[in-house]
Amino acid sequence: MLTGKPPVELVGQVRKALSLGKLASVLDSKASEWPTFVATQLVNIGLRLCEPNSKDRPELTPSIVRELEQLHAPKERVVPSFYLCPILLEIMHDPQIAEDGFTYEGESIRSWFRNRHETSPMTNLKLSSLHLTRNHGLRLAIQDWLCKS
Structure with missing residues (x-):
């Protein structure tokens, strides 16, 4: 091809x-x-x-x-680091904020929790809760950035 x-x-x-x-x-x-x-x-x-x-x-x-x-997104444009999931190092589509204050790709952090991790993937400190909060602002910023690519 x-x-x-x-x-x-x-x-x-x-x-x-x-x-x-x-x-x-x-x-x-x-x-x-x-x-x-x-x-x-x-x-x-x-x-x-x-x-x-x-x-x-x-x-x-x-x-x-x-x-x-x-490959659909041009790579010559530098991806802002806060658009990338710290676990996958890929652009997030479903950003979720964990109790450690970091934002992760939703499926990635849920998988982390399903594997019985109760610590932050970033700090390795025990999380007080496994509750996630959608990061709507970041999701909209990422979508806007991808549309301009």
């Missing part, structure tokens, strides 16, 4: 171009300009999925899907 070339020996050609810093030489110019960061990320994901040994290939898990979703 990225190269427009037949698949015969393509993995080797792409790996070589990537290692030499000449990825643009194998990209399909007819498919328009590929942002360097996006093309590199797609190539890295694609190469992982092309591993000959099935044990070395990742499954199409939510983390792979999230990696692909993240």
